[in-house]
Amino acid sequence: MNASDLWPLVLSLRERAPLVQCITNFVAMDVTANVLLAAGASPAMVHATEEVADFVQLGGTLSINMGTPSPDWVEGMMAAVSAAQTRGTSWVLDPVAVGATPYRNAVAAGLLSFDPTVIRGNAGEIMTLAGRTCVTTKGVDSTQTAATARDAAIALAAERRCVVAATGEVDIVTDGRRLIVLGNGHPLMTKVTALGCSLSALIAAFLAVSDDPWAATAAATAYFGVCGELAAEGAAGPASLRIRLIDLLYSLDAAAFDQRLKVMA
Numbered sequence: 001m002n003a004s005d006l007w008p009l010v011l012s013l014r015e016r017a018p019l020v021q022c023i024t025n026f027v028a029m030d031v032t033a034n035v036l037l038a039a040g041a042s043p044a045m046v047h048a049t050e051e052v053a054d055f056v057q058l059g060g061t062l063s064i065n066m067g068t069p070s071p072d073w074v075e076g077m078m079a080a081v082s083a084a085q086t087r088g089t090s091w092v093l094d095p096v097a098v099g100a101t102p103y104r105n106a107v108a109a110g111l112l113s114f115d116p117t118v119i120r121g122n123a124g125e126i127m128t129l130a131g132r133t134c135v136t137t138k139g140v141d142s143t144q145t146a147a148t149a150r151d152a153a154i155a156l157a158a159e160r161r162c163v164v165a166a167t168g169e170v171d172i173v174t175d176g177r178r179l180i181v182l183g184n185g186h187p188l189m190t191k192v193t194a195l196g197c198s199l200s201a202l203i204a205a206f207l208a209v210s211d212d213p214w215a216a217t218a219a220a221t222a223y224f225g226v227c228g229e230l231a232a233e234g235a236a237g238p239a240s241l242r243i244r245l246i247d248l249l250y251s252l253d254a255a256a257f258d259q260r261l262k263v264m265a
């Protein structure tokens with residue numbers, strides 16, 4: 001995998017503007033919708049139990065994020081993933097802070113039973129889902145490095161027959177057989193909330209433009225990492241990083257992507 005394998009998916013996304021249905025948390029909604037629009041996708045934040053299954057029939061992909069769960073929202077998530085499974089819709093699970101509380105663990109287990117196409121989490125979340133740790137997550141932020149999560153990510157992907165992305169200082173994307181390690185991004189990205197949540201939704205957008213969920217997840221993660229790194233380098237702090245990231249997702253060109261992409265393995 002290199003830039004010339006991944007970049008065509010970025011172009012497809014910009015050309016095709018796929019619909020991405022998101023049930024995400026209160027913190028992430030605005031930045032997620034803006035990230036998707038800047039990258040060329042068409043976001044819809046739709047969570048009411050009464051309409052989520054009908055919305056799935058419109059033919060978009062789906063991103064489910066359990067960052068601020070409550071019973072009525074979880075009911076909507078379950079109705080959406082059930083409809084997605086029946087229709088064969090590709091969907092992404094972001095298991096925010098799984099391991100932190102019994103409630104979150106139960107929500108994650110319920111969602112997992114509907115076979116996500118991709119699970120994207122930080123290292124602590126991926127290790128928890130793989131049964132490698134008890135409570136090592138510090139709320140929504142990870143206390144683990146993605147490199148530590150490598151074996152857990154492979155095991156989880158194989159067990160669940162899905163793609164797993166474990167993000168952090170390096171990003172690992174695996175389907176249990178194939179593995180790519182991406183070295184882009186910047187530590188300042190951890191000072192902006194919900195960038196991981198936004199990446200999960202961006203992965204859902206890329207799922208719409210590729211038949212290979214592993215390649216789609218790698219492309220989304222690489223593109224986001226390169227844009228985040230470039231955004232951080234010119235930023236005065238977290239707030240300007242956020243704005244610059246949205247601009248770069250909109251304007252990044254093939255030459256800059258090619259020059260910056262760090263495929264480490």
Ligand SMILES: Nc1ncnc2c1ncn2[C@@H]1O[C@H](COP(=O)(O)OP(=O)(O)OP(=O)(O)O)[C@@H](O)[C@H]1O
Pocket residue numbers: 096121122123140141142167168169170171184185186187188189190192193194195196197198199224225228
């Ligand atoms: N130390 C770091 N160095 C470089 N890039 C990083 C670092 N930590 C996170 N990133 C990048 O930030 C983005 C979000 O990943 P992260 O693992 O922080 O998600 P998260 O913990 O789920 O975030 P959130 O819950 O706030 O949405 C990814 O693109 C990742 O590569």
Ligand SMILES: Cc1ncsc1CCO
Pocket residue numbers: 025027028067068096140193194197
């Ligand atoms: C800060 C925060 N709290 C619940 S979800 C969320 C966004 C980052 O995951």
Ligand SMILES: [Mg+2]
Pocket residue numbers: 096097121122140196197
């Ligand atoms: Mg997260």
